[in-house]
Amino acid sequence: MSVQRKQIILNEIAFWKKNKLLPEHYCDFLTALYAQGEGVEDERKEKYSQALLAKENKNKTFLYVILGFVTVLLIASLILDATAAFIPIIATGIAICLFLYIAIKLAKTKSIMTPLLFVFSALLLLGISFKVWDVYFIEYPLVLIGFMIGNCLIWLFSGLLLKLVYFSISGMVGTALILFYLFKFYF
Numbered sequence: 001m002s003v004q005r006k007q008i009i010l011n012e013i014a015f016w017k018k019n020k021l022l023p024e025h026y027c028d029f030l031t032a033l034y035a036q037g038e039g040v041e042d043e044r045k046e047k048y049s050q051a052l053l054a055k056e057n058k059n060k061t062f063l064y065v066i067l068g069f070v071t072v073l074l075i076a077s078l079i080l081d082a083t084a085a086f087i088p089i090i091a092t093g094i095a096i097c098l099f100l101y102i103a104i105k106l107a108k109t110k111s112i113m114t115p116l117l118f119v120f121s122a123l124l125l126l127g128i129s130f131k132v133w134d135v136y137f138i139e140y141p142l143v144l145i146g147f148m149i150g151n152c153l154i155w156l157f158s159g160l161l162l163k164l165v166y167f168s169i170s171g172m173v174g175t176a177l178i179l180f181y182l183f184k185f186y187f
Contacts (some may be wrong), residue, residue, distance in 0.1 A: 014031070041062070074091065092128050156168055
């Protein structure tokens with residue numbers, strides 16, 4: 001049998017196996033029969049690499065869940081009243097710096113975690129802004145508006161700088177809504 005015909009048959013058997021047209025053990029037998037032992041090692045390597053990829057994806061998912069949990073925990077600590085309000089503010093500030101440092105390091109690898117860390121950092125910064133206003137400037141509502149405009153401008157400029165469309169849109173829409181609120185109620 002020619003090499004070309006053998007390859008066509010092997011491709012067809014691989015198609016059957018992939019689409020479950022025949023039981024897997026039949027396909028393995030036919031592949032071993034027609035390949036005469038040549039493709040068996042390649043198949044083992046492919047299964048091994050798929051297993052490694054699945055394990056890596058599981059680890060990444062676990063890391064995403066942990067980062068999300070830490071973010072929610074820090075936001076909850078900012079919301080709850082505590083006797084020492086500066087502790088959650090400092091802990092959240094450290095987390096923001098850490099998230100941004102990791103995101104900048106991961107930006108070179110084009111990791112999906114990079115935008116996730118930027119979003120978590122933005123949420124935590126917004127939470128710190130509300131907590132600082134609530135603890136130190138609650139009598140001055142314009143300070144809260146200033147904090148919110150500052151957050152929106154940070155989102156806008158970081159979106160433009162990092163080419164993150166969702167930050168640019170959030171910054172523009174947030175700033176527009178705050179300015180609309182100001183003109184409606186104060187002018």
